Amino acid sequence: NDAGFEREVAWAMESQQFQLYLQPQVELPSRRVVGAEALLRWPQPDGRAVASTDILRVLERIGMMPDLSRWVIQQAAQILAALEREGCTIRISINLVADDLKDAELPLFIRQTCETWRVPSSRLCFELTEGGLVSSSDRVSARTLEALKEEGRLALDDFGTGYSSMDYLRRLPVAELKLDKSFVERVTLSPTDRSIVELMIRIAHTFGLEVVAEGVEDTATEDSLIEMGCNCAQGHLYAQAMPIDTFVAWWRASEAAQQQEAQRALG
Incomplete structure (x- = not known):
């Protein structure tokens, strides 16, 4: 029941049962790994997955989202340090919520x-x-938004699904737009969606913003995004979200493949 699940989520938060998995973000068209999004996971003893949306909904309802955001920031910093020790100096993206901006x-x-x-x-x-x-x-x-910009990089997530207007893009101190997967996954299926994505990429570039496409599942979608000038992509075509150790091994294999490709190109 809901009350029982609430208690379980609160206990998991307090006893640090949550983990951050990393899903790679690659540059287009090279597929060089430039970043990763940190995604919340709650491993269960029986192997089943608990939807992160359900966890976030409960944490928001019981007022624990500020605790989660600070925990995620601490975990992300630890992950950056661990990656640096492995020679991996990529960027880590973390999700914040509107209430975090009220925390001066x-x-x-x-x-x-x-x-x-x-x-x-x-x-x-x-x-x-x-x-x-x-x-x-x-x-x-x-x-707070301006101060966050001084600390790191700001990205506008799920672009195209909300209230976006030219005025917001002009005023907000963001450096990156993330195209929502609901548009990305239809670029090869619907001429209308393809035109919308093409327009969003053009608008972003007009404002000097990089574009990351979420939910890239196949090479046909990737080819379309490359044609449109999309800067980066993430999705199952490249890799699912992984624990840190698995990510490091995946990154090493990716780097080795990139080097072999470069050597082949040189003849």
Whole structure:
């Protein structure tokens, strides 16, 4: 029942049962790994998956989202440090929510956490949904948003599903747009969706923003995105979200394949 699940989620949060898995983000067309999105997972003894949307819904209802955001930031800094030891200096993207922008101390917390783990905060990317950014119009949220930009990189997540307008893109201090997978997965199926994605990429580039396409499942979709000038992509075509150790092994194999390809190209 709901009350029982709430108690389980609260216990999992307090006893640090959650984990962050990494899903790679690759540059197009080279497929060079440039980043990874940190995604929340709750491993179960019986191997079943608990949907992260269900976990987040409960944490929001019981007022524990600020605790989760700070935990995610700490975990991401530790992951960056671990990756650096392996020679992997990519960017890690983490998801924040609108309420995080009301926390004026959050940018300082990020800076101190990154100093503790001796990683540059510039290698963190903070993803916020359109709804979260649009609701950040009050003075505290706007100041926090500007301060977050100083600590790392800001991305507008799920672009195309919310309230976006030219005015928001002009005013918000974002460096990256993430195209929602509901559009991306239809670029080869629907001329209308292809035109919408093409237009969104053109608009983003007009504002000097990089574009990351989510939910890339096949090479036909990737080819279309390359034709449109999309900068980066993530999705099951490249890899699913993985625990950190698995990610490092996957990254090493990817780097080796890139080097072999470069050597072949040189003849």
